[in-house]
Amino acid sequence: MQICELATPAVLxxxxxLTSNLSKMQAAVNARGIRLRPHAKTHKSPEIARLQxxxxxxxxxxxxxxxxxxxxxxxxxxxxxxxPLNPVNAxxxxxxxxxxxxxxxxxxxxxxxxxxxxxxGRGRTLDVLIKVDxxxxxxxxxxxxxxxxxxxxxxxxxxxxxFRGLLSHAGNGYHATSEGExxxxxxxxxxxLRDLASASGVxxxxxxxxxxxxxxxxxxxxxxxxxxxxxYAYFDRTQVALGSASWAxxxxxxxxxxxxRPARDRVILDSGSKTLxxxxxxxxxxxxxxxxxxxxxxxxxxxxxxxxxxxxxEHATVRVLEGxxxxxxGSLVRVVPNHSCVVSNLVDHVWLVDGDQVVxxxxxxxxxxxx
Numbered sequence: 001m002q003i004c005e006l007a008t009p010a011v012l013x014x015x016x017x018l019t020s021n022l023s024k025m026q027a028a029v030n031a032r033g034i035r036l037r038p039h040a041k042t043h044k045s046p047e048i049a050r051l052q053x054x055x056x057x058x059x060x061x062x063x064x065x066x067x068x069x070x071x072x073x074x075x076x077x078x079x080x081x082x083x084p085l086n087p088v089n090a091x092x093x094x095x096x097x098x099x100x101x102x103x104x105x106x107x108x109x110x111x112x113x114x115x116x117x118x119x120x121g122r123g124r125t126l127d128v129l130i131k132v133d134x135x136x137x138x139x140x141x142x143x144x145x146x147x148x149x150x151x152x153x154x155x156x157x158x159x160x161x162x163f164r165g166l167l168s169h170a171g172n173g174y175h176a177t178s179e180g181e182x183x184x185x186x187x188x189x190x191x192x193l194r195d196l197a198s199a200s201g202v203x204x205x206x207x208x209x210x211x212x213x214x215x216x217x218x219x220x221x222x223x224x225x226x227x228x229x230x231x232y233a234y235f236d237r238t239q240v241a242l243g244s245a246s247w248a249x250x251x252x253x254x255x256x257x258x259x260x261r262p263a264r265d266r267v268i269l270d271s272g273s274k275t276l277x278x279x280x281x282x283x284x285x286x287x288x289x290x291x292x293x294x295x296x297x298x299x300x301x302x303x304x305x306x307x308x309x310x311x312x313x314e315h316a317t318v319r320v321l322e323g324x325x326x327x328x329x330g331s332l333v334r335v336v337p338n339h340s341c342v343v344s345n346l347v348d349h350v351w352l353v354d355g356d357q358v359v360x361x362x363x364x365x366x367x368x369x370x371x
Contacts, residue, residue, distance in 0.1 A: 001358040003297070003351070004332060008257040009271035011343060011350040012334065014299060015359055017251035018233060018352075019051065025232050026055040028219050037061055037080060039210060039230030042341045044366035045350075046074030048233060059101070061210070061228050065092050066369030072100050074365065080104065082167055082210065082228065084131065084139055087114040094124065103127035105167055107140050112155045119160030129167040129206060130155055132196060134189040136171035143192045152200035165206030165225070166193050173213040174282050179243050186217035194223045213242045236340040237292050241283020247301055252343060252350075253294065253334040256316065258327050267306070267327050269316040271335060275346060278311060279339040291335040293318060297356060299334055308335065 003012060029036045038052050039061040049060050049071060059078025062068040068079045069092070081104040085093060096102050106112040106128050119126045130152055133140030141151055156163035170189040176182035189209055197204040209218050210228025212235075218224055234252035235245035256271035273290075281287035290311050292302035305325065310317040316335075327333065337343050344350070345367055352360040 002356050003255055003353055003358060004356065006255060006351060006358065008255055008332070009269075009275045010255040011275070011347050012253050012255050012353050013234070013350050013362070014251045014253070015352050015354050017249060018048070021232055021235065021249060021251060022052055022055055025215070025229065026052075026057065028216075029227055030056060032219050032224075034219060034224055035226045037208070037210075037226055037228050038233065039063070039082075039228050040071060040366070041067065042230040042233050042344060044070075044344050044364045044369075045362055046071055046076060046365055047362055049074075049076055052233070058226075061230070062366070064369055064371060065089055065096065066371050067366040068096060068102070070366040070369060072096060077101060080129075080228075082129075082131065082169065082208075084108070084111070087111065087118060090118050093126070094122065097124070097126065101127070103129060103164055105129050105131040105139075106155060107131040109151055109154055112158060112161065116158035116160045121160075125160060125162050127162045127164050128155070129164045129208065132166050132168045132193060134168040134170050134172075134192050135185065136169060138169075138171060140168065143196050148196060149199040149201075152196065152202055156200070156202045163202065165204035165208065166197055167206065167208040168193060168210075169228075170209065170211045170214050170218075173211050174238070174242065176213065176242065176284070178284055182213055182242065183217045186214035186221060189214065190218065190221035190224055197223075212239060213244050216244065231341060234340040234344075237287060237336050237338045238281045238283060240336075241281055241285060241287045243284065247292075247294075247336070250299075250336045252340040253299060253336055254291070254343065256333055256335055258329050258331040258333070259315075261327070261329050264324075265320040267318040267320060267325060269308075269318060269333065269335075270314065271316050272314040273311040274313050275343065276308070276311060276316060276335065276337050277339060277342040277346065279337075279342055281338040287338070290316065291337045294334045294336065297332060297334055299355075302336070
């Protein structure tokens with residue numbers, strides 16, 4: 001089957017780019033003796049997780065327990081949740097820990113104590129890491145607090161918990177405005193974790209970092225034992241804008257069809273917010289619009305004359321900025337989305353392709369697992 005025979009909109013994964021992205025990241029961490037534990041929220045696919053593990057990944061990360069349960073059912077045996085699980089989920093956590101090597105984060109001593117009590121009461125041991133806020137200001141203990149080192153010591157000593165180490169996510173790297181600033185974010189992240197580990201006086205087997213924009217710098221930071229990038233499998237328009245990838249690395253595209261040409265300077269595609277998402281692009285330079293329309297179906301550079309300026313649920317309004325567009329009603333285009341991870345969560349399956357040839361239909365097995 002050729003891609004032109006697919007119903008649109010359709011999410012395509014270019015096989016050669018996917019496997020190249022996976023292999024390059026694995027080679028980079030191998031060269032530095034760092035363990036790779038990719039975040040599977042990008043692809044939500046056990047088949048792609050297996051490709052990562054076959055190349056040397058020690059396991060995967062999942063965002064939520066529901067995702068982890070899907071991957072465990074598919075035979076993935078080592079899963080980390082870099083997410084603050086509440087003890088209300090205890091039955092699911094212990095059931096999952098019966099089946100696989102499970103670890104998760106804590107960032108609140110009271111919650112950690114609850115997990116300690118639950119585990120001790122069952123005669124069990126749970127593997128935990130402490131999440132550290134390295135500048136994104138979402139989850140994590142404040143490393144600048146006078147209590148930070150004591151918090152690490154307190155949690156590490158709790159019965160029923162096996163303290164594995166420190167974990168962070170430099171999401172602030174997504175807001176870097178230059179290559180140098182992204183490098184500085186990675187350096188500061190690593191320094192914060194090293195300093196906190198030293199100040200606590202507690203053995204930290206794991207110093208785990210995870211973000212695709214900073215991965216190329218983190219791999220060279222001393223003391224890092226584990227990296228958890230996710231988006232690197234597919235990349236997207238944001239990663240190109242942040243210098244993490246080139247257009248030739250972008251494995252995920254949305255195949256869309258022109259359904260209307262109501263004006264000379266306007267093209268309407270059948271891929272609205274339910275496919276491309278409303279996420280904006282971030283980067284070192286301005287990236288207006290909701291994706292990059294490629295120049296041709298071979299997946300080349302974007303067409304600078306086309307701007308995806310507005311999304312409705314089922315429509316993408318593309319502005320023709322200059323000249324006479326080649327596109328006519330019925331024409332097919334490929335669009336690199338701003339954020340590939342969200343696109344994965346919007347479809348039941350993706351199509352693995354080689355150029356214009358469809359290779360395989362891959363279910364997005366962990367789609368919608370938000371609990």
